Amino acid sequence: MTDTDVVPAVPAGRAKTPPDRRRRAWTVTALLVVFMMVNFADKSVLGLAADPIRKDLGLSASAFGLANSAFFLLFSVCGATVGLLADRVRPKWLLLAMAVLWSLSQTPLVMGGGLAVLVTSRVLLGAAEGPAFPVAQQATLSWFPDHRRNLPGALIVLGITLGVLVAAPVLTWVIHQHGWRTAVAVVAITGAVWALLWIPLGGEGPHAAPRDSGAGAGAGAGAGAGAGAGAGAGAGDDRTTGDGRTGEGAEALDGADLTGGAVRGTPYRRILATRTWIGATAAYFGTYWVIAFCLVWLPSFLQDGLGYSPAASTRLLMLVWGLSGVVVLGQAGLTGWLLRRGTASRRARGGVGGVLLLVGAAACLALPVAPAGATTVVLLVAGFGCAGAMGSVAATTVTELAPADRRGGALGIMNAVVTTAGLIAPTLVGHLVDTQGTAGYRVALLITGGLLLLGGLAAVTLIDPARDALLLSARGTGPLVPDHDSPLRPL
Numbered sequence: 001m002t003d004t005d006v007v008p009a010v011p012a013g014r015a016k017t018p019p020d021r022r023r024r025a026w027t028v029t030a031l032l033v034v035f036m037m038v039n040f041a042d043k044s045v046l047g048l049a050a051d052p053i054r055k056d057l058g059l060s061a062s063a064f065g066l067a068n069s070a071f072f073l074l075f076s077v078c079g080a081t082v083g084l085l086a087d088r089v090r091p092k093w094l095l096l097a098m099a100v101l102w103s104l105s106q107t108p109l110v111m112g113g114g115l116a117v118l119v120t121s122r123v124l125l126g127a128a129e130g131p132a133f134p135v136a137q138q139a140t141l142s143w144f145p146d147h148r149r150n151l152p153g154a155l156i157v158l159g160i161t162l163g164v165l166v167a168a169p170v171l172t173w174v175i176h177q178h179g180w181r182t183a184v185a186v187v188a189i190t191g192a193v194w195a196l197l198w199i200p201l202g203g204e205g206p207h208a209a210p211r212d213s214g215a216g217a218g219a220g221a222g223a224g225a226g227a228g229a230g231a232g233a234g235a236g237d238d239r240t241t242g243d244g245r246t247g248e249g250a251e252a253l254d255g256a257d258l259t260g261g262a263v264r265g266t267p268y269r270r271i272l273a274t275r276t277w278i279g280a281t282a283a284y285f286g287t288y289w290v291i292a293f294c295l296v297w298l299p300s301f302l303q304d305g306l307g308y309s310p311a312a313s314t315r316l317l318m319l320v321w322g323l324s325g326v327v328v329l330g331q332a333g334l335t336g337w338l339l340r341r342g343t344a345s346r347r348a349r350g351g352v353g354g355v356l357l358l359v360g361a362a363a364c365l366a367l368p369v370a371p372a373g374a375t376t377v378v379l380l381v382a383g384f385g386c387a388g389a390m391g392s393v394a395a396t397t398v399t400e401l402a403p404a405d406r407r408g409g410a411l412g413i414m415n416a417v418v419t420t421a422g423l424i425a426p427t428l429v430g431h432l433v434d435t436q437g438t439a440g441y442r443v444a445l446l447i448t449g450g451l452l453l454l455g456g457l458a459a460v461t462l463i464d465p466a467r468d469a470l471l472l473s474a475r476g477t478g479p480l481v482p483d484h485d486s487p488l489r490p491l
Contacts, residue, residue, distance in 0.1 A: 036159025065430020083412010143205030154332030279462025286455030323385030350463025
């Protein structure tokens with residue numbers, strides 16, 4: 001192929017993915033959804049048991065907020081470190097190690113101890129859980145080409161919602177019947193059971209970057225390196241080239257999933273400097289702030305700030321997370337439909353995700369001045385429920401932007417930046433409640449609305465993976481290959 005040869009932009013047809021590979025892909029996805037459910041059950045247990053823990057250990061709101069913020073002390077650092085490691089070590093073993101460490105880190109708290117044990121346990125748990133989301137997304141998306149990633153990526157985010165939806169009633173019952181330490185034991189044992197299932201059933205898919213140093217520059221998903229057999233071997237893609245080729249030749253063309261214009265070995269600093277990475281990270285920061293608020297302080301806000309009973313608070317909490325799950329799936333369906341119709345990713349992903357954040361921002365900013373009753377409930381559910389979809393949008397956007405051998409690091413570093421929201425939010429809200437009483441919750445809601453507003457604007461104005469992938473590839477050489485929504489790009 002000469003420098004002037006061009007691969008047809010639109011495949012002429014598609015061969016079906018083998019059924020056994022399809023079943024394996026969805027089995028791994030289902031396991032990783034459960035993985036995220038356990039992850040967020042671990043996170044939510046302290047928020048659900050906030051009043052019993054504070055009473056048992058004699059903690060002020062600030063001290064309790066600090067204990068929850070301690071969870072994020074090493075969360076971000078470990079998220080970035082293990083994310084980079086995931087580009088060199090198989091995600092299967094990283095995910096297994098995380099699940100085992102989750103269970104071990106919570107064992108001392110089950111057995112007893114006061115504030116020091118609580119803080120130490122949460123710090124260790126946070127270190128083990130920090131890389132969970134980016135590595136789970138990396139492992140899941142490695143089973144699917146880009147045009148099929150929206151649903152599995154959204155399902156991983158849905159695991160967050162399902163984890164809280166299942167944990168809220170189950171753990172609340174355990175807390176009231178058997179004590180909060182027993183609830184901690186329940187989530188620790190669940191993590192151990194998941195690890196036992198993951199050993200025989202887990203793994204990464206054909207669209208992962210090759211870790212064999214002998215694989216050529218042309219190998220690997222996202223490498224963008226042309227039509228060598230190394231790129232296509234075993235990848236199982238269902239695309240057909242414009243000249244009718246199927247199998248390995250077609251797979252090689254999709255080794256990059258026809259996305260990720262950046263060439264293999266692109267420095268991380270260039271990926272992190274793109275407007276798309278910055279926009280996705282800023283938007284996801286707002287989402288994670290809402291998650292941290294919901295996990296730690298929403299149960300207390302519903303009871304102390306709005307006067308609901310524990311039972312009513314649990315129902316409202318489930319309503320918030322339930323809407324979040326519906327929004328995540330709806331976003332995935334809408335985004336996938338737009339992409340299949342040829343809509344640019346900046347609109348299909350950045351536009352849809354950004355608009356959802358702006359809706360959440362408007363609801364949160366209106367909530368402090370809204371009349372009590374049904375209006376408050378609607379704004380509360382809409383404000384917190386609409387913000388959750390950005391996690392899926394951010395992950396699939398960065399996966400589209402980055403070459404496969406840089407996806408783990410790009411996702412991990414994004415997650416490290418984003419999860420600093422979890423370090424700040426619990427302590428800040430606790431301080432506001434201690435100093436201003438229930439009025440502190442209103443200030444916290446205004447801060448939340450402001451962050452969602454900034455994040456939504458960042459998503460709408462900055463995210464454009466096709467443009468930035470083309471810029472990242474500008475220093476590359478070789479034949480040109482068309483991208484989804486961009487002009488021809490060099491390999």
